[in-house]
Amino acid sequence: xxxxxxxxxxxxxxxxxxxxxxxxxxxxxxxxxxxxxxxxxxxxxxxxxxxxxxxxxxxxxxxxxxxxxxxxxxxxxxxxxxxxxxxxxxxxxxxxxxxxxxxxxxxxxxxxxxxxxxxxxxxxxxxxxxxxxxxxxxxxxxxxxxxxxxxxxxxxxxxxxxxxxxxxxxxxxxxxxxxxxxxxxxxxxxxxxxxxxxxxxxxxxxxxxxxxxxxxxxxxxxxxxxxxxxxxxxxxxxxxxxxxxxxxxxxxxxxxxxxxxxxxxxxxxxxxxxxxxxxxxxxxxxxxxxxxxxxxxxxxxxxxxxxxxxxxxxxxxxxxxxxxxxxxxxxxxxxxxxxxxxxxxxxxxxxxxxxxxxxxxxxxxxxxxxxxxxxxxxxxxxxxxxxxxxxxxxxxxxxxxxxxxxxxxxxxxxxxxxxxxxxxxxxxxxxxxxxxxxxxxxxxxxxxxxxxxxxxxxxxxxxxxxxxxxxxxxxxxxxxxxxxxxxxxxxxxxxxxxxxxxxxxxxxxxxxxxxxxxxxxxxxxxxxxxxxxxxxxxxxxxxxxxxxxxxxxxxxxxxxxxxxxxxxxxxxxxxxxxxxxxxxxxxxxxxxxxxxxxxx
Numbered sequence: 001x002x003x004x005x006x007x008x009x010x011x012x013x014x015x016x017x018x019x020x021x022x023x024x025x026x027x028x029x030x031x032x033x034x035x036x037x038x039x040x041x042x043x044x045x046x047x048x049x050x051x052x053x054x055x056x057x058x059x060x061x062x063x064x065x066x067x068x069x070x071x072x073x074x075x076x077x078x079x080x081x082x083x084x085x086x087x088x089x090x091x092x093x094x095x096x097x098x099x100x101x102x103x104x105x106x107x108x109x110x111x112x113x114x115x116x117x118x119x120x121x122x123x124x125x126x127x128x129x130x131x132x133x134x135x136x137x138x139x140x141x142x143x144x145x146x147x148x149x150x151x152x153x154x155x156x157x158x159x160x161x162x163x164x165x166x167x168x169x170x171x172x173x174x175x176x177x178x179x180x181x182x183x184x185x186x187x188x189x190x191x192x193x194x195x196x197x198x199x200x201x202x203x204x205x206x207x208x209x210x211x212x213x214x215x216x217x218x219x220x221x222x223x224x225x226x227x228x229x230x231x232x233x234x235x236x237x238x239x240x241x242x243x244x245x246x247x248x249x250x251x252x253x254x255x256x257x258x259x260x261x262x263x264x265x266x267x268x269x270x271x272x273x274x275x276x277x278x279x280x281x282x283x284x285x286x287x288x289x290x291x292x293x294x295x296x297x298x299x300x301x302x303x304x305x306x307x308x309x310x311x312x313x314x315x316x317x318x319x320x321x322x323x324x325x326x327x328x329x330x331x332x333x334x335x336x337x338x339x340x341x342x343x344x345x346x347x348x349x350x351x352x353x354x355x356x357x358x359x360x361x362x363x364x365x366x367x368x369x370x371x372x373x374x375x376x377x378x379x380x381x382x383x384x385x386x387x388x389x390x391x392x393x394x395x396x397x398x399x400x401x402x403x404x405x406x407x408x409x410x411x412x413x414x415x416x417x418x419x420x421x422x423x424x425x426x427x428x429x430x431x432x433x434x435x436x437x438x439x440x441x442x443x444x445x446x447x448x449x450x451x452x453x454x455x456x457x458x459x460x461x462x463x464x465x466x467x468x469x470x471x472x473x474x475x476x477x478x479x480x481x482x483x484x485x486x487x488x489x490x491x492x493x494x495x496x497x498x499x500x501x502x503x504x505x506x507x508x509x510x511x512x513x514x515x516x517x518x519x520x521x522x523x524x525x526x527x528x529x530x531x532x533x534x535x536x537x538x539x540x541x542x543x544x545x546x547x548x549x550x551x552x553x554x555x556x557x558x559x560x561x562x563x564x565x566x567x568x569x570x571x572x573x574x575x576x577x578x579x580x581x582x583x584x585x586x587x588x589x590x591x592x593x594x595x596x597x598x599x600x
Contacts (some may be wrong), residue, residue, distance in 0.1 A: 034590055043292045043391060046093040049283040049292065053086060055140055056103030059111050061311045061355055077287070079111060079543065083523075085290035086118040087158035090125045092293070095285070096274045098122060098161065099266075100147060102133030102140040104275045108386030108506070109216055110405040111355075112142055114521040119146045125440055128273055132266045137162065140254075142220055151269070152248050154260040159242040163217050165209035167194070167201040179457050180423030184471045186478035187414025187502025192330040192390075196418060208503050215506045216407045230255055254516060255297040273354070301537040305529050306341050307522070308543045314359030314367070314391040329395075331363035337544055338370035342377050348538065349379040349529035352399060353522060358391030361415055361477050366397040375400055379532035383525035384408040384516070389504060393515070394481060402516040403525040404507030411515055413485060414502030415477045418469060419445065422457025425476055432457040441466070489514055 034538040056075060058064070063078030079420060089095040098119070119129060123146065131144035132151040136158045139150060144150050152158065174181065174196065181196040190536055191205035201209070221232045238254060238592065263268060271282055283291075313329035341347050352371065357363070374380050382388070382396040384404040389412035396410075404410060426449065435443045444466055450456035462470065480497040489496070499505075500512045510516045518524070529539060 003317045007385075025152075036204055042294065043285065043289040045092055045285060045293060046283045047094050049095050049285050050073045050270055051089040051095055052098045052286055053082065053098060054103065054286070055100060055143065059105060059107035059115075061111075061309045061353060062542070074415050077521075079114060081291055082115055083118050083288050084295070086115075086122050086289040088290050088293050089285075090122040090127070090296060095127065097128035097130065099270060099284070100129065100131040100142055100144060102131060102136055105137060105140050107139055107140065108409075109142070109220065109407075110386040111383070111408060113141055113405045116146055117521055119143065123148075128264075130270065130347065131272070132261070132263075133261075135159070138189070138220075142224065145224045148331075149258045150256075151259045151261050151266060151503045152257045154248050156248055156332070157245050158251055159257060160239055160256065161222075162239045163213055165213045167205070167209075168197045169195050170198055171199060174420070174455075175424075177455065178426070178428050179420050179422045179455060180424075182349070182419040182462055182467070183416065184413065184419070184423055184467070184474045185416035185502075186475055186502065187223055187416070189504070190412070190414035190416055190502025193416050193418055199359060208458045211408060212504055212509070215508060216439060218405050219506075219508065226516070228255060249579065269296065269372040301535075301539060302346050303535050303538045304344075304347045304541050305349050305351060305526055305533070305535075305538050306347045306541050306543055307353055307354075307526070308334075308337055308341065309353045310355075310395070311355040311385070314356055314395065316360050316363045328366070329359070329363075331360070331366040333544065334395075338367070338374050341543065342374040347541075348535050349381070349382055349533035350374060351381050351522065351525045351529050352396070353383045353385065353525075354388040354396050355385030355390050355500065356392035356394050357387045357409075358394070358397075358404040358412065361391065361394070361481070364391040364394035365480070365484075368398055371395060372398045377530055381525045381529040381532065383522045384410055384507060390502075397485045399488070400530055401518070401525075403518055403520045404510060404516040405521065405529060406506065406508040406519050408507035408510075409504055410507060410510050411499070411505040412502055413481060413496065413500035415474055415481060418464065419470075420457040421461045422449065422455075423460055425450075425455075425457055426459055441469075505520050535592050 030115065035058075055077070057077055058075070059077050059079060059082075061078070062078035062080055079597060086098070088097060089265065108569065123129060129147040130149050130151065131147040132153075133140060133144070134153045135156045136144060136150075136152070138159055138161075141150075141158060141160065162252070171181075174447060181193070183193045183197055185193055186203050189208050191202065191208075194201060194205060218232075221235050224230070225232050238256065243256065243265065246254075248260050252260060253348060267282055267453060268278075271280075274282070276282055298458035310329045312329055313464075314329045317330060317332040338350075340348050373378060379400040382399040382402045383438075384392075384396065384402065386408065388396050388404065388408060388410045393410055429451075430450060433449075435446075438441050446458045448456060448458060479493075482493050482500055483494045485491070485500070486493045487579075494516075499515065505513065507516060507519055511519055520528075520529075526540065530536065538542050
């Protein structure tokens with residue numbers, strides 16, 4: 001019950017804080033109007049400039065420019081902005097090198113792949129890359145490994161101990177609250193339900209996790225090995241030692257770090273590399289600065305390739321304004337976007353960038369249909385990010401071609417329903433229910449009740465007839481899912497079922513079994529789309545069009561504050577669990593979700 005009350009009061013605090021923030025919106029808007037809204041002037045690069053990449057915060061497909069980020073201390077880095085900045089830096093004569101400042105970075109490995117590739121391409125220009133960190137996480141080190149020099153604070157540390165698949169059971173916590181989950185699913189490997197009904201992962205889940213975690217780690221070690229000239233066997237031996245607890249000077253001896261410098265000395269070192277005088281200021285340009293630098297390779301053609309970004313949980317139309325606060329793929333919005341792109345004659349091809357672990361099966365079907373309709377008119381190529389699994393694969397499978405990163409997690413072709421049964425919770429709350437009905441199933445599943453912002457449940461268990469009907473409904477949904485995949489991939493339903501059953505695959509594994517067409521980045525998907533459309537000269541345009549600051553403030557402040565305050569008030573696992581529960585509660589009864597987590 002301790003966890004129960006902690007989350008309850010955290011949610012209450014979030015609502016109160018949201019009310020306070022909402023009350024000052026008028027003042028903020030007024031101040032914005034007085035200050036005026038103007039576009040940033042073009043940034044002028046000076047000679048001997050160093051591009052500074054601050055790897056701190058969350059790495060997203062596109063920057064999450066939140067009105068409340070400054071209050072919560074959170075920052076977001078857009079992969080699109082980062083790749084553009086690196087490309088411009090490589091082409092511009094005034095930029096002499098890149099300085100990577102490593103901090104606490106939240107991302108998946110597949111999101112790091114295009115950034116790492118861009119850094120390797122930058123090195124072909126002959127310019128330097130230097131990385132510095134007070135400490136390095138494994139993701140940040142994976143990027144830093146391409147640098148000419150990896151610098152660490154003399155009292156800093158390097159986390160290098162391998163990656164893991166994580167399972168956390170919440171069954172006992174819900175049972176203490178008086179809630180038991182009834183499960184209906186198809187898929188031996190469909191493990192999203194396991195935390196709610198058992199205390200440890202199943203043998204099937206352990207098998208799939210071991211497989212995809214091992215494949216990702218092998219890919220990471222291979223790339224670090226090539227960059228650092230250390231064998232994979234040596235790196236694995238280092239990981240077994242858990243380098244987090246090894247002194248910094250020993251890390252130099254092991255070949256993982258090149259130099260030990262305190263922060264002020266790093267700037268002196270950069271001045272030496274750029275031949276900047278001791279008394280001169282070091283010219284640094286941020287990723288944000290580079291956004292307004294003119295792209296020398298800017299196209300003039302009216303032909304466009306559209307990049308449609310889809311990131312987050314897939315939800316129904318009525319869940320778009322939910323507790324999830326923006327990290328959602330709403331069926332209504334994306335069907336509309338796909339229809340607009342289909343009808344835009346200047347758009348010759350579409351790249352659908354999918355980064356989603358799934359969500360509502362119904363919403364996924366609506367987006368699948370819009371993708372199918374667009375493909376009848378012009379090519380649509382899916383580019384997969386960290387995840388394109390379950391519902392994320394559902395909305396991808398109809399594409400002309402599918403491109404995935406080697407470390408993308410995809411597949412998870414399966415469907416489930418989780419029904420919280422709260423008979424004991426009702427007793428604890430002092431609530432009772434009674435029924436009057438005209439027909440046998442007029443009160444299907446009982447009455448819905450719960451504690452606002454915390455949990456919802458049904459008043460009684462499912463009857464045997466109700467359970468049979470629901471299981472049949474789930475099986476029908478799974479049959480439709482594998483039919484969509486079979487049609488899109490030119491395979492039989494039996495072939496899809498054999499590699500389906502909810503099993504998660506890496507992008508590299510998915511290539512071997514026919515779930516994707518090739519391995520590569522978003523840029524590779526763009527090239528493939530251009531080839532399919534038969535065009536060479538084209539402009540890239542990103543969709544959906546991002547909203548301005550004032551619009552985001554007016555639309556998102558209250559709901560976002562609740563989310564941020566909850567994250568502030570509880571630990572990371574509780575926060576992620578609440579997000580998953582809200583995603584489930586916001587969607588229909590039939591869910592295609594893959595909540596497996598890879599920790600690094």
